[in-house]
Amino acid sequence: MSFLLLRSPTPKSPVTRRLLSTAKLPAALEERISTALSSMKAAGTFKTERIITTPQRSSINVQSSTAPVLNFCANNYLGLADHPTVTIHKDLEAQISQFYGTQGDTILYASCFDANAGIFESLLTAEDAVISDSLNHASIIDGVRLCKAQRFRYANGDPHDLERQLEKAKDCRVKLVATDGVFSMDGNIAPLRDIVDVVERHNAVLFVDDAHATGFLGATGRGSGEYAGVMERVHLVNSTLGKALGGAAGGYTTGAPLLVSMLRNTSRPYLFSNTLPPSVVGAASAALEIVSNEETRAPLLNSLWANAKVFRQRMEEAGFVLAGKDHAIIPVMLGDAKLASRMAEMMLNRGIYVVGFSYPVVPKDKARIRVQLSAAHSLDQVNYAVDSFIEVGRELKVI
Ligand SMILES: Cc1ncc(COP(=O)(O)O)c(C=O)c1O
Structure with missing residues (x-):
């Protein structure tokens, strides 16, 4: 059981809209x-x-x-x-x-x-x-x-x-x-x-x-x-x-x-x-x-979604098969588990940290590298990651 301690001020940034349903339970x-x-x-x-x-x-x-x-x-x-x-x-x-x-x-x-x-x-x-x-x-x-x-x-x-x-x-x-x-x-x-x-x-x-x-x-x-x-x-x-x-x-x-x-x-x-x-x-x-807070939130969300858009667009143009949609998680679908871990290793050698996911985390023939974009990435960093994927992807004949 948690015994909780209290600090006096009420939270700032009040939200007056009612957003989540609490009234109409079955x-x-x-x-x-x-x-x-x-x-x-x-x-x-x-x-x-x-x-x-x-x-x-x-x-x-x-x-x-x-x-x-x-x-x-x-x-x-x-x-x-x-x-x-x-x-x-x-x-x-x-x-x-x-x-x-x-x-x-x-x-x-x-x-x-x-x-x-x-x-x-x-x-x-x-x-x-x-x-x-x-x-x-x-x-x-x-x-x-x-x-x-x-x-x-x-x-x-x-x-x-x-x-x-x-x-x-x-x-x-x-x-x-x-x-x-x-x-x-x-x-x-x-x-x-x-x-x-x-x-x-x-x-x-x-x-x-x-x-x-x-x-x-x-x-x-x-x-x-x-x-x-x-x-x-x-x-x-x-x-x-x-x-x-x-x-x-x-x-x-x-x-x-x-x-x-x-x-x-x-x-x-x-x-x-x-x-x-x-x-x-x-x-x-x-x-x-x-x-x-709108003022502090907006630049973060703008940067996150801009980064995700550039990454997805450039990776698709390069011929990679990507899963997902409209989100900062962008899986690069590879199929083979060994290929996914080899590719992640080669990306690390180029200074990019990504992880290959394979069975049992994902189905057997659906190994992938799951990329997660962040508001903290600069556009240059996103472009560098895509450039590295393209180099490695060509070397491994993925694209
Ligand atoms: C969908 C989902 N739910 C729950 C969790 C668990 O979150 P936490 O790390 O706070 O236990 C995760 C984390 O991987 C998740 O992806």
Whole structure:
């Protein structure tokens, strides 16, 4: 269980638009979670978090008490947690909720892997169903494995197959559709516009893992829901603080307060593991501030998308086969595993760090070099990378 410390100022950059759906949950889910939370309250097992408002030490202040209290509930065995800087976990949760405009709640985890490990088991039981995209990230797959809900799989990004699977799941109480917002090995964006239509027709819940979208995809970096223009129709988002938002570590779930309350009470990676280190919270908060502010965000997004466009255009013109679309992940498709690792090695000899991906990370005959563009690259650097790919590609007879 995380005991969270509070810093006083409210996040800057307020977002007044309501972006993520927190209101219209399917009745079956709302009823199941409300009933479960009520039972916990009746049994005395519902956990109301005490927010610690001072640094962690032997005498602390908590929000619900005016006088200082002696702290006999901390893993601070050696008394080394008493850092002079008051930590900021609750602020970051509020900042993330505000970023999404959820009017909802956000729960922090040590990683997005943990957020995915916790969410399905907490929210679903054997009477429910998860309908999962076939290319979902390993952490979603593992999270689904941990829960007792019935499992259905639909072909990657295929709303028609999703519809068929939802038909099969029609007698299940809650039907939760789970998809990556962006598939990290292929650089393709989930067709959320079509998916939400299907989800709503079946009165299902839509969960999106936006690890490769948060902070940079969509007009204001709010992710794949914003990119598709359907953000207010997505129920739950899990994402990472470990990629675009600073890159250190950390993850979160954001969504309806009812669901987040259930996670705070039952999600095992939250209850049984430590929260994020304060330094990571501070770094993520600063990164989110940059992304929340039009003036600081725009140059980064402009540079990222300009770089991605130049890279894709020049590589395609040179004859490379590229996967994905409209994203900063641009896989150079090679097929053969040995070829992919040889090419990555030759690129490194020319001063370019790229990695070859092969089975089991991608299917057997679909080895590739996955290139990721950044706002931090200069145009010269992007052009140099393309020039190097062309040289190496010719040498290896790929083009
Ligand atoms: C789609 C997706 N979800 C979740 C994760 C896990 O994120 P984290 O590093 O925060 O655990 C990753 C990271 O590779 C990812 O690509």
